[in-house]
Amino acid sequence: xxxxxALSCAEPTDVSFSLTGFAAxxxxxxxxxxxxxxxxxxxxxxxxxxxxxxxxxxxxAEFLKSYPIKSRNVVAHIRKATQGGARVENCHPFMRELRxxxxxxxxxxxxxxxxxxxEPGPYAPVGSTDSEEAFCFIMNRLHAYFATHADAxxxxxxxxxxxxxxxxxxxxxxxxxNFVLSNGKAQFAFCSTRLSYVIRHWPFSxxxxxxxxxxxxxxxxxxxxxxxxxxxxxPLTDEVWTTCQPGDLLMFRSGALLRRTHVPVPAEVIARSxxxxxxxxxxxx
Amino acid sequence: xxxxxALSCAEPTDVSFSLTGFAAxxxxxxxxxxxxxxxxxxxxxxxxxxxxxxxxxxxxAEFLKSYPIKSRNVVAHIRKATQGGARVENCHPFMRELRxxxxxxxxxxxxxxxxxxxEPGPYAPVGSTDSEEAFCFIMNRLHAYFATHADAxxxxxxxxxxxxxxxxxxxxxxxxxNFVLSNGKAQFAFCSTRLSYVIRHWPFSxxxxxxxxxxxxxxxxxxxxxxxxxxxxxPLTDEVWTTCQPGDLLMFRSGALLRRTHVPVPAEVIARSxxxxxxxxxxxx
Numbered sequence: 205x206x207x208x209x210a211l212s213c214a215e216p217t218d219v220s221f222s223l224t225g226f227a228a229x230x231x232x233x234x235x236x237x238x239x240x241x242x243x244x245x246x247x248x249x250x251x252x253x254x255x256x257x258x259x260x261x262x263x264x265a266e267f268l269k270s271y272p273i274k275s276r277n278v279v280a281h282i283r284k285a286t287q288g289g290a291r292v293e294n295c296h297p298f299m300r301e302l303r304x305x306x307x308x309x310x311x312x313x314x315x316x317x318x319x320x321x322x323e324p325g326p327y328a329p330v331g332s333t334d335s336e337e338a339f340c341f342i343m344n345r346l347h348a349y350f351a352t353h354a355d356a357x358x359x360x361x362x363x364x365x366x367x368x369x370x371x372x373x374x375x376x377x378x379x380x381x382n383f384v385l386s387n388g389k390a391q392f393a394f395c396s397t398r399l400s401y402v403i404r405h406w407p408f409s410x411x412x413x414x415x416x417x418x419x420x421x422x423x424x425x426x427x428x429x430x431x432x433x434x435x436x437x438x439p440l441t442d443e444v445w446t447t448c449q450p451g452d453l454l455m456f457r458s459g460a461l462l463r464r465t466h467v468p469v470p471a472e473v474i475a476r477s478x479x480x481x482x483x484x485x486x487x488x489x
Numbered sequence: 490x491x492x493x494x495a496l497s498c499a500e501p502t503d504v505s506f507s508l509t510g511f512a513a514x515x516x517x518x519x520x521x522x523x524x525x526x527x528x529x530x531x532x533x534x535x536x537x538x539x540x541x542x543x544x545x546x547x548x549x550a551e552f553l554k555s556y557p558i559k560s561r562n563v564v565a566h567i568r569k570a571t572q573g574g575a576r577v578e579n580c581h582p583f584m585r586e587l588r589x590x591x592x593x594x595x596x597x598x599x600x601x602x603x604x605x606x607x608e609p610g611p612y613a614p615v616g617s618t619d620s621e622e623a624f625c626f627i628m629n630r631l632h633a634y635f636a637t638h639a640d641a642x643x644x645x646x647x648x649x650x651x652x653x654x655x656x657x658x659x660x661x662x663x664x665x666x667n668f669v670l671s672n673g674k675a676q677f678a679f680c681s682t683r684l685s686y687v688i689r690h691w692p693f694s695x696x697x698x699x700x701x702x703x704x705x706x707x708x709x710x711x712x713x714x715x716x717x718x719x720x721x722x723x724p725l726t727d728e729v730w731t732t733c734q735p736g737d738l739l740m741f742r743s744g745a746l747l748r749r750t751h752v753p754v755p756a757e758v759i760a761r762s763x764x765x766x767x768x769x770x771x772x773x774x
Binding site: 251263270301304305328331347 | 531532533534536537539548549552555556576577578580585586587588589590591610611612613614615616632
């Protein structure tokens with residue numbers, strides 16, 4: 205299985221603290237060694253850095269520590285391959301453009317082949333992962349929505365949420381489907397079996413990484429305008445994280461949780477997850 | 490105006506020699522200071538690195554010198570903004586996926602707004618450049634070709650060349666339109682006003698950069714299997730380069746020139762180019 209990280213920030217934020225703890229899981233404190241990637245939104249632009257090497261020994265990861273990019277929306281992923289080899293084209297996040305906006309997607313889980321259920325449309329996988337196939341499914345659903353709703357507004361994130369919710373209902377029975385998805389305006393996150401988040405806001409306190417001997421006192425840096433939501437497969441810090449329930453589909457913007465809805469997760473998906481419900485309470489706080 | 494660089498190689502090649510000379514033009518030996526970018530194909534994957542800083546002082550460019558990626562197809566660009574600010578989303582190369590293949594595009598020139606001539610289809614610009622608009626035009630033409638030819642083969646580069654030729658004929662009257670375009674299998678290059686190329690093959694000789702005090706003796710490294718075509722706005726080295734004629738549309742694969750056709754360039758485009766025909770003979774050899 206893989207690990208997910210996403211950040212939604214009210215102000216452009218240097219996310220190297222969270223990335224440092226997260227990258228350590230790519231082979232150092234955990235076994236996710238088949239590549240990694242991170243996407244940074246900078247206004248309309250989105251830069252994706254991926255590498256098929258383990259994150260903790262990736263030159264690209266090392267470079268990004270010394271060249272922190274400030275961003276309001278970040279999606280990162282470290283990979284333990286279940287389908288598709290350790291190749292660059294199989295590294296998440298994947299990116300596609302829709303109506304002049306870049307969308308990125310990262311997945312933790314394992315889906316059966318969609319086969320004839322794949323959605324017709326202009327988006328197709330470049331690599332050989334179930335994850336990119338699912339991403340293209342969602343993108344083709346979004347494309348179909350705009351094709352059939354001439355007056356649809358690409359910035360109406362509530363309408364986008366509704367389309368993503370329907371796509372998630374369709375894909376959910378195919379397997380474990382934790383994901384983060386962003387268009388640079390909002391972060392959409394789905395907990396199929398395991399996902400947590402924490403929201404940092406004024407007045408800030410300090411946080412210590414679970415995966416490394418590093419603390420940051422956000423109180424020294426943060427202002428009242430700052431607000432950051434950190435979404436991750438498991439908590440990255442010793443802060444009080446909220447554990448999502450299987451089926452939670454969430455939408456964050458500017459560091460705030462705006463919507464939450466429930467998409468039922470089939471019992472057999474939860475049963476075959478290594479991260480079953482019964483284990484969720486064992487996550488370190 | 491901007492500068493273009495593309496490489497088509499028979500074997501995965503470390504292109505840092507050419508990139509070094511090219512990057513020097515990004516503010517050091519030339520005035521292209523509004524960002525730069527490079528796309529490396531690695532089999533099916535394509536990694537794009539862009540930066541809005543001048544290439545010669547870009548941390549991303551510095552990183553790539555220490556982390557050379559071996560590739561068979563490379564597209565690079567340094568930017569002197571004519572339309573669209575010095576922002577990340579306006580840096581070339583641009584990338585889009587079509588039928589499971591990544592396509593990248595870089596442009597040197599200045600096009601009038603396509604306006605009502607823009608091609609309908611799923612691809613739309615993220616930034617505000619004429620260049621990305623032209624790229625989306627070509628991609629929408631390619632999308633329409635596949636939508637209307639059910640048995641078309643995405644790997645039939647001759648058929649792709651024909652579609653690109655037609656799109657080039659349509660876009661050509663809108664202004665100066667030197668470009669390089671690749672799907673990772675072939676390099677398509679168009680000389681609207683200024684473009685050159687050199688093909689290196691066995692037995693190799695040495696080459697000295699025009700833009701820096703650096704020589705490489707390819708004879709020491711090259712094998713009979715190696716073959717590299719280097720395409721650039723102006724020659725990068727003291728080798729014997731071929732100067733393209735305005736209207737040359739070329740297709741390279743594995744370091745070889747496979748096709749050349751002529752797409753007439755309107756006289757007014759040549760006349761208003763800073764790089765007019767009369768200047769072409771003044772390019773240093």
